Amino acid sequence: MPNTVVVGAQWGDEAKGKVVDYLAERAGMVVRYGGGNNAGHTVTVEGATYKFHLVPCGILHGGVVCVIADGVVVDPEVLVQELHGLAAQGVSVANLRISANAHVIMPYHKEFDRLEEAAKGSSAIGTTGRGIGPAYADKASRIGVRMHDLVDEARLRKALDRVKEQKNAILTRVHGAAALDFEDIAQSYAALGAELRPYVCSTAYLVGEAAASDAGVVFEGAQGALLDLDMGTYPFVTSSHPLAGGACLGTGVGPTRIDAVLGVAKSYTTRVGAGIFPTELEDETGSYIRERGHEYGTTTGRPRRCGWIDTVVLRYSAMVNGLTCLALGHLDVLSGLDTVRLATAYRIDGEVTDKMPVDLVSQVGLTPIYEEMPGWSEDVSGVTRFEDLPEACRAYVRRVEELVGVPVGSVSVGPGREQLIVRTGVFPGA
Numbered sequence: 269m270p271n272t273v274v275v276g277a278q279w280g281d282e283a284k285g286k287v288v289d290y291l292a293e294r295a296g297m298v299v300r301y302g303g304g305n306n307a308g309h310t311v312t313v314e315g316a317t318y319k320f321h322l323v324p325c326g327i328l329h330g331g332v333v334c335v336i337a338d339g340v341v342v343d344p345e346v347l348v349q350e351l352h353g354l355a356a357q358g359v360s361v362a363n364l365r366i367s368a369n370a371h372v373i374m375p376y377h378k379e380f381d382r383l384e385e386a387a388k389g390s391s392a393i394g395t396t397g398r399g400i401g402p403a404y405a406d407k408a409s410r411i412g413v414r415m416h417d418l419v420d421e422a423r424l425r426k427a428l429d430r431v432k433e434q435k436n437a438i439l440t441r442v443h444g445a446a447a448l449d450f451e452d453i454a455q456s457y458a459a460l461g462a463e464l465r466p467y468v469c470s471t472a473y474l475v476g477e478a479a480a481s482d483a484g485v486v487f488e489g490a491q492g493a494l495l496d497l498d499m500g501t502y503p504f505v506t507s508s509h510p511l512a513g514g515a516c517l518g519t520g521v522g523p524t525r526i527d528a529v530l531g532v533a534k535s536y537t538t539r540v541g542a543g544i545f546p547t548e549l550e551d552e553t554g555s556y557i558r559e560r561g562h563e564y565g566t567t568t569g570r571p572r573r574c575g576w577i578d579t580v581v582l583r584y585s586a587m588v589n590g591l592t593c594l595a596l597g598h599l600d601v602l603s604g605l606d607t608v609r610l611a612t613a614y615r616i617d618g619e620v621t622d623k624m625p626v627d628l629v630s631q632v633g634l635t636p637i638y639e640e641m642p643g644w645s646e647d648v649s650g651v652t653r654f655e656d657l658p659e660a661c662r663a664y665v666r667r668v669e670e671l672v673g674v675p676v677g678s679v680s681v682g683p684g685r686e687q688l689i690v691r692t693g694v695f696p697g698a
Contacts, residue, residue, distance in 0.1 A: 269294045269484025270527030272696045273512040276492030277531035277585040279501075279539040280510070281565065281572060283597045284532045285309025285325045286680065288488045290688050291530075294697050296483025297333045298326025299475055301518035302508040303490030304341040304373060304403065306396040308565070312683040318357065322347050324488050327354065327361060333478070335471050336366045339508065339518020341403040343373040344418060344460040366464065367471040368419075371412040375453055376435045377402040383443045393504050394541025396568050404507035406431075415468050418461035425454050472520035479525040484697070487515035493531075493585040501628050504543025512589040528696040530677065531591040533582060534598045535664070538563055538572040544629050546636045547575035547611045561601040576638065578611040579671040584624040586674045593677035593694050596668060599661060600681045605643040608664060611636040612671060641667065649682040654689050657681075 272291060276282045289311045292298050305321040311328060312318075318325070322342060324334040336342060351361050377399030384402075385392050395401060406412040411431055417423040428450050436447040479485045491510040494500045499511060509517055512529045516522060536557055539545045549557070554574045557563065563572040585591065602608055613622040615635045625631050644658040651657050657665075657679075669676050677695035681687045690698045 269296070269697045271479050271485045271487070271521075271525055272528040272530055273487040273489065273515045273526055274530050274532060275489040275512050275589050276510060277533040277582055277589070277591065277594065278492045278537055278578075279494045279545075280307065280490075280492035281538050281540060281563075282492060282532040282534050283310070283680065283683075284489060285311045285320060286597070286683070286685065286688060287530065287532050287595045287678070288486055289313075289325050289328060289685060290690070291486045291696065292326030292329045292332050294484065295326070295332060295486045296481065297335060297475065297478040298324040298486045298488055299335040299337050299515075299519055300324045300340055300488045300490065301337050301515045302339040302510060303506065304398065304400045305343050305346045306398050306400045306506065307490035310683070311685070313685050316357070318354070318359070321350055323350055323354065323361065323364060326486065326488070327359060327364065330360060330363070333363045333365060333474075335475055336364070336370060337471055337475065337519040338367045338369040339514065340367070341371045341373050341400055341407070341508075342366065342415065343398065344457065344464055348460055348463055364467050365469055365471055365474060366415055366467045368414065368416045368468050370415045371403055371407045372415060372418050372457075373399040373403045374413055374457070376439070376448055377406070379439065379445065379448070383439075383445060387443070392542065394543070401507040415464070418457060419465040419468050421454070421458040421461070424458055424461060428454055475519050475521055479521045485521070487519065487521075489515070493589055494581060496588075499588045501543050504541065504629065528592045529590050530593055530595055530696055531582075531585055531589055531674070532595045532597065533577070534561075535577060535596055535602055536561075536598065537575045537578050537581070540565055540568070540570055540572050544631070544634075545573055545575060546580075546614065546634055547578045548573050549575045553605070556605070557601055560604075561598055576609045576611055577668065578636065579668065580611060580614060580622060580624055582668075582672045583622070586672055591674045593675050593696070594668070594672065595678045595680070595695075596665060596676045597680035599657070599665075599679050600647070600649045602643065603648055604645055607640050608643045609638040609640050610667065610671065612639050613637040639667075649687065651681055652689065654679065654691055
């Protein structure tokens with residue numbers, strides 16, 4: 269099994285979990301390398317639905333070691349609830365490992381997230397309010413609390429003592445909010461740390477050794493390329509690096525150990541939160557896609573904005589991630605449309621470009637240029653071979669390949685594990 273990074277090729281929510289689940293069956297380890305519980309993966313197996321927020325979805329395969337690596341920010345309360353929920357569904361979490369270096373989302377991070385977003389008013393970027401950005405800000409400021417601290421009460425109290433006056437001063441003097449009780453935080457988070465202690469260890473060597481073996485590692489990305497802090501549609505981005513390069517930054521595995529980069533994309537485009545969305549459909553077709561695709565956030569429940577596939581975005585994503593193939597999902601959602609459209613370029617102030625503008629957010633005069641293709645009416649949810657898909661559907665997939673310049677290694681025709689059609693010779697390990 270090649271060491272494979274699975275990345276979102278759009279703005280996130282591309283159903284990466286399903287692809288990771290498929291690859292995990294053939295791998296020795298699955299590693300979540302960035303983000304926090306602002307991202308979620310849903311996997312459906314034999315009619316049962318499993319929702320993941322921090323735990324790598326490879327945990328559904330009993331022999332696979334699953335790692336929450338250094339680059340992740342962990343809300344311990346959410347993680348404990350997730351572990352309890354998985355146990356209630358009969359899923360063993362004995363193979364879970366959590367990096368001692370991973371940073372911890374504290375109550376004040378969530379409070380700052382909420383207050384700062386509210387203070388922005390009409391300029392709000394649509395964060396999930398889960399404290400992700402403030403936790404990463406503390407990490408960069410070198411005042412963060414790490415899992416090392418969380419699982420050792422003396423260290424936790426020392427870490428909190430370093431920041432409590434500063435945090436409460438900002439809450440009360442800047443935001444006019446109530447101060448937080450840091451003794452209560454210390455007690456409640458020490459209890460969470462005690463519950464998570466058995467899973468916490470040094471993971472860099474663990475992941476490095478797995479990547480050097482023949483077992484194979486799947487690096488599980490969160491969110492999508494266009495939400496990357498550096499390469500995304502800033503400022504409407506997340507606070508981490510969802511790109512393939514983030515797998516190296518967040519785990520300690522060097523880039524020469526990566527064998528394949530699989531970009532997951534929908535057969536259309538979705539986005540949650542504010543920010544530019546060139547192909548957005550605010551009409552009946554957009555509603556049709558949203559309802560057929562059940563386009564509501566796994567973590568937030570927020571309705572997703574929906575639009576046609578944007579190959580300008582996908583070409584950019586292919587470049588910045590170094591994609592070796594695409595996994596194209598949700599083909600079944602487009603069934604029933606008379607025609608389907610693909611954005612092939614943008615017209616900006618009269619000029620046509622097939623490249624992503626350096627600052628997409630500022631392009632108020634941008635209009636997508638579409639190519640129209642015949643749709644298909646057939647129900648494809650039961651199809652198990654690519655050759656058996658309707659010709660119009662196969663033509664659509666081939667056109668995506670041509671426009672993006674990356675082969676499509678798999679297509680998905682429904683949410684179930686068995687509804688992933690893998691194309692041998694293109695998909696990693698197939």
